[in-house]
Structure formats: C-alpha cells, structure tokens
Amino acid sequence: MSKSILELRHLRTLKAIEQTGSLSRAADVLCITQSAVSHQVKALEEWFGEELVYKQGGQSRFSLVGQRLLQLAGQVLGQVDQAELDILQMKQGAGGPLRVAVECHTCFDWLMPSMDVYRNRWPEVELDIVSGFHADPVGLLHKGEAELAIVSELCEEEGIVSFPLFRFEMVGVVPVDSKLAKRAYLKPSDFADQTLLTYPVPDDMLDVIKHFLTPAGVQVKRRSSELTVALLQLVASKRGLSALPAWAVKGYVDRGYVAQVPLGRKGLTSTLYAALPKAIAGKHYTADFVAVMREVCARELVGIELLG
DSSP, X not given: OOOOOOOHHHHHHHHHHHHHSSHHHHHHHHTSOHHHHHHHHHHHHHHHTSXXXXXXXXXXXXXXXXXXXXHHHHHHHHHXXXXXXXXHHHHTTSOEEEEEEESOGGGHHHHHHHHHHHHHHOTTEEEEEOSSOOSOHHHHHHTTSOSEEEESSOOOOTTEEEEEEEEEEEEEEEOTTXXXXXXXXXXXXXXXXXXXXXXXXXXXXXXXXXXXXXXXXXXXXXXXXXXXXXXXXXXXXXXXXXXXXXXXHHHHHHTTSSEEEEBSTTOEEEEEEEEEEHHHHTSHHHHHHHHHHHHHHHHHOTTOEEOO
C-alpha cells in the first residue's frame, strides 16, 4: 500500500461525527463547514474503498471500517492532546517531567522533604526520583532519562548547566570509646590499619579517598553498605571507620552511638551541585526546585554553607 492520506484532522472529524451524531453538528464542533466534513469523509472512503459513515434513523452510523478508524482515533487523539498540553506547559515554564538522579546516598535525607515542599508549589510538575544509585547521573541527562542530577563535582560538559547547592564538612566517624574519638583531628595514617566503611561507589567518587587518603599515599581495605545506619552500626561494633557528612551523622553522635572527628587539621569539605540540561535550566519550574532544595537544606541541615 502506498503512503496513507490519513491525518489527525481526519480522526478528529470522525470522532466529532460519532459524538454529535451528524455531519452538520460535527462541523459546528470543529468550526469548519459541513462541506469540508463531507469532503474529508469522502476522501477517506475513496482511499479505503469502503463506506465509512451512513445514515440510519436520522443518525450517522459507522461501518466496520469506520469503527476501526474510530478505535484508532480513541487511541491516538488522547495522547496527542496530552502531549500538546505538556509542551504548552513546558513553554510557559509551568509543567513537564522533572526526574531527579543522585550520586550521593545521603542526599535522600534532604531530597525527600524538598520534594514534598515542591509538590505543593508545582502540583502539575511530574516530579520523581530515578530509582537507584547512579555513578554517572549526568549521563542520564544527556540520554533524556532525567532532567536534574545531584552531583559532587561541578559539571562543565556541553549542554549542561550546574548550580551550586551547599558546602558541608565530611567527618571521620569512629567508635565512641576508641582512642581516635579523643583526637583533635584524624590523620590519613589513622586509617592505614582500619577498614574503611563506605557506600558501594568507586574510589574516585569518595572525597575521603580522593582528597584525604590518596594524596597521603594511604591505601585501605573497604567494606560497603547502601544504608547509612548500617555503616554506623559497623563503626559502633568496631568493624572499621567511616567518613560521612556531619549533618548525616549528627543525630547518632548526639545520642552517643558513634563519635565524629575532623578529617585533617583543616577539615575536609565537599560540595553538592544541581546539574540540568541547558534547554530547561532557565525554566521557572526547574529554577524553583533548585531554590526549594537550598531553602530546605538551609533549614534542616546543620553546619552547611549555602553557595551563591
């Protein structure tokens, strides 16, 4: 069969005839003339070689071929209309999907409250978290599988815009009754004969390894867990040491479950950024989500420094 003449306008016309019961009323609904409606129906009938619409009892009825086209109209037109609405909302900065990917396990501590606040402000935005931990969340932006990524390095890739969120201190986490708990700060050598308890991520994604242990030439054994509380339990059981954001362990330190000690004489700081595709970085709904994250973190996380 050669290329079909079937177009969306034909499907809309057939749907209008079904809903109104006549060609004349369908023309009124579509804001076109009755002759235009008749012409569309006739063109389709000539193309398919079958009658589509016929009169019965003063009403327009559909043949089997016409019913099949109505079925197609029901499947297609709803999706087309929704897509057009979504695009209009995106252009106006008032809608569209906003899928968030993270590379930081502890981000969920403040990301979920941020999302709750944002949903109340932008109920029409399809806000969601891309499930699982992602070693390369920016890659998801390039592939169109996420619209925003929380990352620990400033992203300078083409087509991506980064916004700084906040700076925070990474602290050493040690057993409360260990000698290390009494130190003014930890040295890289203090980790040399210890197991480093971390999230299951590559070495080059851990600031304690990149910026604290490796420059000092210290290599360590690692043991990992997805859960912060599991890492802290291992520390409390003297199975090793960990390095985590100060705000993530504060509650456990306050209860005397573990102790925190600065990493190095000057401490070790890390920074989180929000990375977005340039095409949507200036939209009101994405910019406001970045603002909400900053607001929530400033209110709920202890010891962070908001960055401009």
